[in-house]
Amino acid sequence: xxxxxxxxxxxxxxxxxxxxxxxxxxxxxxxxxxxxxxxxxxxxxxxxxxxxxxxxxxxxxxxxxxxxxxxxxxxxxxxxxxxxxxxxxxxxxxxxxxxxxxxxxxxxxxxxxxxxxxxxxxxxxxxxxxxxxxxxxxxxxxxxxxxxxxxxxxxxxxxxxxxxxxxxxxxxxxxxxxxxxxxxxxxxxxxxxxxxxxxxxxxxxxxxxxxxxxxxxxxxxxxxxxx
Amino acid sequence: xxxxxxxxxxxxxxxxxxxxxxxxxxxxxxxxxxxxxxxxxxxxxxxxxxxxxxxxxxxxxxxxxxxxxxxxxxxxxxxxxxxxxxxxxxxxxxxxxxxxxxxxxxxxxxxxxxxxxxxxxxxxxxxxxxxxxxxxxxxxxxxxxxxxxxxxxxxxxxxxxxxxxxxxxxxxxxxxxxxxxxxxxxxxxxxxxxxxxxxxxxxxxxxxxxxxxxxxxxxxxxxxxxxxxxxxxxxxxxxxxxxxxxxxxxxxxxxxxxxxxxxxxxxxxxxxxxxxxxxxxxxxxxxxxxxxxxxxxxxxxxxxxxxxxxxxxxxxxxxxxxxxxxxxxxxxxxxxxxxxxxxxxxxxxxxxxxxxxxxxxxxxxxxxxxxxxxxxxxxxxxxxxxxxxxxxxxxxxxxxxxxxxxxxxxxxxxxxxxxxxxxxxxxxxxxxxxxxxxxxxxxxxxxxxxxxxxxxxxxxxxxxxxxxxxxxxxxxxxxxxxxxxxxxxxxxxxxxxxxxxxxxxxxxxxxxxxxxxxxxxxxxxxxxxxxxxxxxxxxxxxxxxxxxxxxxxxxxxxxxxxxxxxxxxxxxxxxxxxxxxxxxxxxxxxxxxxxxxxxxxxxxxxxxxxxxxxxxxxxxxxxxxxxxxxxxxxxxxxxxxxxxxxxxxxxxxxxxxxxxxxxxxxxxxxxxxxxxxxxxxxxxxxxxxxxxxxxxxxxxxxxxxxxxxxxxxxxxxxxxxxxxxxxxxxxxxxxxxxxxxxxxxxxxxxxxxxxxx
Numbered sequence: 001x002x003x004x005x006x007x008x009x010x011x012x013x014x015x016x017x018x019x020x021x022x023x024x025x026x027x028x029x030x031x032x033x034x035x036x037x038x039x040x041x042x043x044x045x046x047x048x049x050x051x052x053x054x055x056x057x058x059x060x061x062x063x064x065x066x067x068x069x070x071x072x073x074x075x076x077x078x079x080x081x082x083x084x085x086x087x088x089x090x091x092x093x094x095x096x097x098x099x100x101x102x103x104x105x106x107x108x109x110x111x112x113x114x115x116x117x118x119x120x121x122x123x124x125x126x127x128x129x130x131x132x133x134x135x136x137x138x139x140x141x142x143x144x145x146x147x148x149x150x151x152x153x154x155x156x157x158x159x160x161x162x163x164x165x166x167x168x169x170x171x172x173x174x175x176x177x178x179x180x181x182x183x184x185x186x187x188x189x190x191x192x193x194x195x196x197x198x199x200x201x202x203x204x205x206x207x208x209x210x211x212x213x214x215x216x217x218x219x220x221x222x223x224x225x226x227x
Numbered sequence: 228x229x230x231x232x233x234x235x236x237x238x239x240x241x242x243x244x245x246x247x248x249x250x251x252x253x254x255x256x257x258x259x260x261x262x263x264x265x266x267x268x269x270x271x272x273x274x275x276x277x278x279x280x281x282x283x284x285x286x287x288x289x290x291x292x293x294x295x296x297x298x299x300x301x302x303x304x305x306x307x308x309x310x311x312x313x314x315x316x317x318x319x320x321x322x323x324x325x326x327x328x329x330x331x332x333x334x335x336x337x338x339x340x341x342x343x344x345x346x347x348x349x350x351x352x353x354x355x356x357x358x359x360x361x362x363x364x365x366x367x368x369x370x371x372x373x374x375x376x377x378x379x380x381x382x383x384x385x386x387x388x389x390x391x392x393x394x395x396x397x398x399x400x401x402x403x404x405x406x407x408x409x410x411x412x413x414x415x416x417x418x419x420x421x422x423x424x425x426x427x428x429x430x431x432x433x434x435x436x437x438x439x440x441x442x443x444x445x446x447x448x449x450x451x452x453x454x455x456x457x458x459x460x461x462x463x464x465x466x467x468x469x470x471x472x473x474x475x476x477x478x479x480x481x482x483x484x485x486x487x488x489x490x491x492x493x494x495x496x497x498x499x500x501x502x503x504x505x506x507x508x509x510x511x512x513x514x515x516x517x518x519x520x521x522x523x524x525x526x527x528x529x530x531x532x533x534x535x536x537x538x539x540x541x542x543x544x545x546x547x548x549x550x551x552x553x554x555x556x557x558x559x560x561x562x563x564x565x566x567x568x569x570x571x572x573x574x575x576x577x578x579x580x581x582x583x584x585x586x587x588x589x590x591x592x593x594x595x596x597x598x599x600x601x602x603x604x605x606x607x608x609x610x611x612x613x614x615x616x617x618x619x620x621x622x623x624x625x626x627x628x629x630x631x632x633x634x635x636x637x638x639x640x641x642x643x644x645x646x647x648x649x650x651x652x653x654x655x656x657x658x659x660x661x662x663x664x665x666x667x668x669x670x671x672x673x674x675x676x677x678x679x680x681x682x683x684x685x686x687x688x689x690x691x692x693x694x695x696x697x698x699x700x701x702x703x704x705x706x707x708x709x710x711x712x713x714x715x716x717x718x719x720x721x722x723x724x725x726x727x728x729x730x731x732x733x734x735x736x737x738x739x740x741x742x743x744x745x746x747x748x749x750x751x752x753x754x755x756x757x758x759x760x761x762x763x764x765x766x767x768x769x770x771x772x773x774x775x776x777x778x779x780x781x782x783x784x785x786x787x788x789x790x791x792x793x794x795x796x797x798x799x800x801x802x803x804x805x806x807x808x809x810x811x812x813x814x815x816x817x818x819x820x821x822x823x824x825x826x827x828x829x830x831x832x833x834x835x836x837x838x839x840x841x842x843x844x845x846x847x848x849x850x851x852x853x854x855x856x857x858x859x860x861x862x863x864x865x866x867x868x869x870x871x872x873x874x875x876x877x878x879x880x881x882x883x884x885x886x887x888x889x890x891x892x893x894x895x896x897x898x899x900x901x902x903x904x905x906x907x908x909x910x911x912x913x914x915x916x917x918x919x920x921x922x923x924x925x926x927x928x929x930x931x932x933x934x935x936x937x938x939x940x941x942x943x944x945x946x947x948x949x950x951x952x953x954x955x956x957x958x959x960x961x962x963x964x965x966x967x968x969x970x971x972x973x974x975x976x977x978x979x980x981x982x983x984x
Contacts, residue, residue, distance in 0.1 A: 013576060014484050016399030020674040023691075052672075054397045057484025113392050113667045142671045144396070201671040206805055207688070208671075 003221040008035040008045035010075075010091075012066045016053030017088065017200055024200040025049070028217030040070035047084035047128070047220050048075060050091025052144075052198055062105060062147050063093030072098060084128035084220045085192045089145055092184070092194035101185055101194045102160070103152030108145065109177025117209040118143035118197050119171040120183050124164050125219075127190040132219040139212035141202040143175055143183075148196045150178035150185075160185055167193060232544060233271040234598045242268050251278035257613055264607045272593065272600040275545040276608055279511035280518060283780055286612035289746035290778040293756050296763035297773040304772050306735055309432060314355045314507065315425075316774025317432055318736045320800045324689055325429050326697055327359045330369070330422035330740040330796050332779035336479070337419035341386025346394035346481040347455075348421040350553050353398065354507035357490055358556065360433035360497050361425025364673060365687050366395050368405035368421055369701045369740070369794045373414030375656035375982050380409070383417050385983050391421075392667040397483035398490070401676045402668035403685025406701060406794075409656045410836075412709075415784030420740045420777075422796055424699055426689050433497060435506040437524030437559045437585045442503055444517070444528060445565070447572050447579035448489045448555040451513070452538035455479035455551025485554040485577075492575035493556060499571065501564045508555040514548045514608070516557040517583070518591055521605035524559070527586035528605065530593045534582045544595045559585060615746075622750035628710060632844030633829045638907050642962035645907060648838060649882050649966065650974055655837040658879050659978035660890075677804045681887065683726040683875050688804045696804035700726035700797055704878070705790030706831045707846035712754040716761035716793045717849045721915055722877050723797035724769060728858035729873040729918050731808040731865025732799030737766050739776035739795050744788020746780045754791040755780075762793060768851045771797065801866075808865040808920075810874040811891025817871050817947040818927040819896055821881065823857060823917030824940045827908045833878040834911045853916035856937045861918065864933055869926040876917040882910040884919050885954060886971055893968055895952030898945035906959040921947055 007025045009032055011018045022032035033045050037055075042048065055066035066072070072094075079085050079100050087095035095101045108114060119140050122133040133139070152160070157180055160166050168184040176196070184195035199213030238244075248258040251274065261269050261277050269277060283289060297311060308325055309317035315329035333348025349366055356363045368391055373380045395402050405422070437444065496502055504524060506516045513535065521528040532544050542550070560568045565581065572579035586592075591608065593601035639648045652658050661681065670679040677696060678686035684700035702722040708715025724734045739762060744751040766773050782789045801807060812819075829835055830844025864870045876884050889895050900906050922930045934941045945957075954971065956964040 014397070014487055016397075016487070016672050020672070023674055053399065054484060054487075057397065057482070059484070112389070113396055113669075115666050115669050115671065144669045144671060146396075198671065201674060204674075207674055207676055 003029045003225060005030045005046045005221050005224045006033050007220065008033045008042060008048040010035045010037060010048060010050050010071055012037040012055035012069060014053050014055045014057055015051050017051040017198065020200040021049045021051040021088065024203045024213065024217045027203050028214055028221055030217065030221050035071055037069040037071050040073050042074050042078060046224050050085065050087040050094050052089035052091060055090055055094065063090060063097040066094045067097040076100065079192050082189060082191050084223065086129050086216065087194045088198055088200065089196055092196055095192060095194045100192050101187060102156050103150055105147050105196065106149045106151050107147050108149055113146040114175055115142065115144040116175060118175060120168045120197060121171050122168055124167045124186065126164065127167055127186045127193050128223045129193040129216045129219050130167050131223050132215045138171060140210045141197050141199050141213045142209060143197040145176060145196060148176035148178065150182045150196065152179065163188065168195065232595055232598060232600060234600055235270055235602045238270045239267050244268065246274055248274060248278065251275065252282055253278050257281060260613060265603065270600050272544050272548055273603055275549050276514040276518065276601065279514050279549050280608045281612040285511050285515060287778055288613045289615050289617050289780060290755065291614050292616050293759040296759055300763040300767040301772050302767050302770040304770065307772050307774065308429065311773065311775050314358045314435060317359060318774060318798065320689065320695065320697060322690065322693060322695055323429050324695060325427050325432060326424060326798065327356055327361045328422065328424040328699060328738055328796065328798050329355055329775050330420050330701065330738050330794060331777040332740050332742060333419050333421060334416060334742065334779050334782055337387055338383065338417055341383045342390035342393065343480050345387040345390030345419050347479045347553050348419055349391060349394045350481045350483065350486050351509045352421045352423040353400065353486065354509060354556065356423045356425035357493050358435060358505050358507040359425065360431045361427040362494055363400055363423050363425045363490065364675065365403045365424045365685060366400050366421060367403055367685055367699060367701055370406060371408045371410065371413045371418035371792060373409065373417065374411045375409040377414060379414065381983060387419055388664050388667055394481055394483045396669045398487050399672050401670045401672050401679065403670060403676055403679040403687065404700065405680065407661050407664055410705060410790060412705065412790045416782040416789050418742050418782065418792060420794055422699065422701060424687065424697065431497065433502060433505050435519055435523055436504040437520040437528055438503055439561060440525055440585055440587045442559050442561050442585045443565055443581045444530065444583040444585065445558045445560050445568065445579055446535060446555065446582045447558065447577055449482060449485050449552055450536045450538040450578060451547055451550050452552045453542060453546060453550065456546050456549050479551045479553050481553045488575045488577050489554055489556060492572055492577045495571050496558070496568055499567065501560060501568045502558050503561060504559040506557045508557060510551060512548065512550045512552065518605045518608040520557060520559060521591045522609040525585050525587055526605065527588035528583055528591050529586050530583035532593050532595045534580055536578055536580055544600055617746050617752045618749045619752035619756050620749035621753050628843050629845055633835045633841060636835065636839050636841060640960060642959045642964050645910065645959050646964045648834065652833060652837050652879055652883060653886055653971055654974035654978050656978055657833060658883055660975040661979065662976060663979035663984060677807055678730055678809065682810050683729040684732065686730055686732065686801065686804060686807055694803040694805055696801050698727045698730050698732035698799045698801060701794055702726065703792050703794040705792040706836065706842050708758060708791040708793060709842065710831050710844060710846045712757035712791050713761035714846055714849050715791065716758040717765040717851065718846060718915065719793055719795040720762055720765040721849060721851060721854050722875065723795045724771065724854055724858060725918065726875045727797045727799035728861040729808065729875045731806055731862060732801040733862045734771055734797050734799045734858060736798050737771045737773045737795060739773065739793060740779065741776065742779045742782050742789065742792040742794065744783035748788065751788050758791055758793040762795065765851060769855060806866050806868060808870045808873045810888060811872055812888045812894040812896055812921060812947045813871050813892065814923065815947055815949045817921040817923055819898065819944040819946060820920050820930060821917065821942040821944050822860065822920060822934050822939050824914060825909055825912050825917065826914045828912045828914045832911065832913045847913050847915050850916050857916050857918065857939055860934050860937045860939055864930055869929050870920050870922055872921040874919050876919065877913060880911045880913050888919065889954045889968060890972055890975060894950055895948040895954045895968055896945055897948055898956045900956065900958040901942060902958060
């Protein structure tokens with residue numbers, strides 16, 4: 001059953017989890033639309049996923065070059081107009097570099113790449129990408145990053161917390177030194193979400209630790225239908 | 228530039244010019260052979276080409292006469308679509324799908340520069356798979372290091388692991404398994420092997436040949452630089468001497484981002500039907516690619532070396548020919564399709580240049596700014612290199628080694644002693660959890676990983692609709708191979724075969740990476756010949772053909788060679804990956820069964836190694852017929868859903884397997900050893916052809932009768948407990964051993980972080 005909603009997945013040079021994100025969109029009931037970094041056109045999609053990977057080899061700084069890709073021009077405009085956008089891992093880094101989200105992602109405090117099944121607590125369900133969760137719900141999805149430590153100044157962090165814009169927090173262990181255990185945040189409007197762990201790798205019992213990640217993709221389809 | 232280039236005309240005019248063939252790794256008689264082939268002295272560019280292509284690494288000159296057995300003893304099979312000799316073998320896995328897989332060594336570079344050595348090892352094997360037309364879908368790394376607590380291991384291991392992760396993660400390939408073994412025999416020669424699996428439809432298979440006179444030769448990917456020059460001849464084909472100069476300049480530097488672009492670009496040009504022949508550039512760089520393509524095709528090629536895009540404009544033609552710069556490929560394209568080919572390269576921001584064309588001359592001719600610097604029959608470079616039947620001799624110490632078994636070693640007798648032995652072994656470096664290493668690898672990317680480390684084999688889904696998939700395991704016990712290279716190779720094969728079957732996949736084909744000392748040592752050459760003979764005999768008996776592989780010689784420091792280490796990779800097919808059998812205890816009440824016979828076989832065991840630092844005696848008996856019966860039972864029961872778990876018994880025996888099954892999902896078990904057996908032998912022997920399985924009580928009879936009717940001995944061991952329950956073993960010297968999962972987990976998980984964290 002499909003919702004008729006079309007969710008774009010951007011491929012930058014060096015994107016790696018674009019196929020996974022497209023699969024997750026399909027399993028959730030949406031239509032996945034491939035968007036190419038060099039094409040300054042969103043092709044009328046109803047939402048966009050910026051997938052994980054190492055865009056431009058993470059050279060210079062994670063997400064810093066991808067931020068200037070032609071596709072980002074219409075995407076930044078659309079984000080400001082309320083289009084649902086989810087940045088996962090490298091996509092989160094691109095959103096921060098684009099100033100659609102505050103703060104930055106830095107090298108893990110233990111200096112190693114880490115891949116693990118990570119427990120999270122959902123802190124907000126008033127975003128386009130988390131509406132199908134309960135606040136306080138605990139989920140387990142894969143985390144895999146080398147530069148996943150979320151940092152921002154205290155004032156920004158206080159503001160994020162005060163506005164309910166921290167959408168997920170690490171439980172049990174903080175895997176990368178993120179300040180205040182922050183795993184994901186949203187913008188003021190709640191349409192742009194950045195998340196360091198990978199919900200697209202937890203959409204099938206066969207290949208994921210759980211199917212908890214599916215909620216992010218069903219959320220956006222639900223919120224689009226209810227719009 | 229004013230530098231004089233040595234041309235073919237110069238070579239004919241000045242036949243007596245002295246040439247540095249020895250420095251390039253060629254022996255005097257090999258140099259003489261080149262002069263005879265050419266009827267003159269080689270130019271310096273030709274000398275460079277022959278020296279790299281005739282190196283041990285590229286030419287297999289010491290191993291060829293032995294490796295022929297893999298073809299001569301090939302079992303009857305319909306599975307092999309492309310056999311030995313191509314970049315990688317290809318097997319038919321059904322439904323029109325084909326899989327290619329291969330393992331290669333990058334041992335020497337990884338010792339010199341662990342991060343880049345290991346990283347480019349991944350890069351090289353991935354391009355081998357790609358050049359067959361397949362999409363790379365997974366990697367694995369069989370690794371061997373020196374003693375875990377040796378200071379140099381602390382230098383090498385973290386770098387190797389970071390290199391594998393840094394390259395593989397950035398490339399977007401899941402790392403689904405491998406091995407990590409510590410043994411002081413690898414102290415000066417760590418083994419860094421890399422395996423890649425690729426999938427494709429049958430019609431997408433491509434080969435390395437330059438067919439069609441007038442077709443264009445395109446070099447695409449990274450620009451050529453000065454890295455890795457002479458890597459094959461200087462690095463891979465010489466023994467390291469202590470106190471010798473550091474060889475860092477010969478190690479290549481990898482750029483995984485470029486490799487990712489190269490993968491996507493290559494698959495797009497292949498699927499668009501724009502390629503006649505394709506070859507990756509690895510060891511020996513352009514020398515290898517041009518000579519192999521020409522030799523496999525029409526036989527002639529004309530190359531303009533000055534058209535090769537360079538990172539460093541000062542490179543000489545000889546250096547360009549020998550450079551091992553990474554992330555490069557060579558394709559043969561018809562003139563009509565060249566524009567379309569180049570357009571796809573531009574789309575992916577991949578540099579591509581036409582550097583030559585296919586000719587009918589039967590010669591590989593290379594020019595440099597209008598002057599001919601190479602004019603050779605390509606076959607003499609690529610395929611007809613020297614072949615050595617090196618002397619081999621069973622070492623004089625072999626008898627003493629075999630005579631020194633474990634029967635005199637003190638064995639733990641009481642339950643307390645056995646408990647101590649279990650705890651010591653659980654935390655020993657070889658048996659301890661490898662989480663610290665494997666958590667640095669992405670196992671999720673691509674979304675098709677069904678099983679990954681520490682499961683018995685890595686498994687990926689190939690077809691998302693039907694669920695058809697493949698499982699791969701690599702194994703080798705170097706201690707067994709040292710005691711008996713012939714049976715050691717068979718034991719490595721048997722273990723990998725069993726690991727694949729344990730997950731429910733039917734073993735289909737074999738690859739190998741044969742890591743040995745110097746072929747110039749008759750004792751090493753004997754070990755090698757015995758291991759090849761054992762592996763070829765074993766593959767014939769099991770019906771699993773060898774599809775390809777790699778030989779790595781000169782893994783020795785001074786006079787001391789590593790343990791002979793024939794790493795064997797087995798690939799199996801599973802029709803529906805949702806039916807795979809995992810390794811961990813699951814539901815409470817499941818019946819725990821031991822399949823296979825346990826004998827008193829402790830020589831060369833992990834127990835002897837950990838507790839007594841002892842190596843001697845006769846390794847466990849190999850019974851490939853029993854392995855086949857066991858595998859059939861495992862595949863049949865796995866496919867029918869009768870098994871809830873299965874775990875191979877190897878290093879550390881039953882005790883270690885029970886611990887691993889319990890720790891996998893944090894579920895204990897209640898085990899009762901049979902009354903009439905020696906508890907120590909039952910728990911620590913490493914007899915082969917055994918697995919522990921679990922089944923629901925409702926299915927237990929089905930499992931037992933299936934095993935029994937296949938001639939596999941079944942022993943009931945007990946039942947699975949609840950989440951968090953202890954692992955309890957009753958009937959241990961009239962007492963019981965109780966192990967809490969917390970203490971087991973602590974012992975297993977703490978070791979590697981304490982050493983390397």
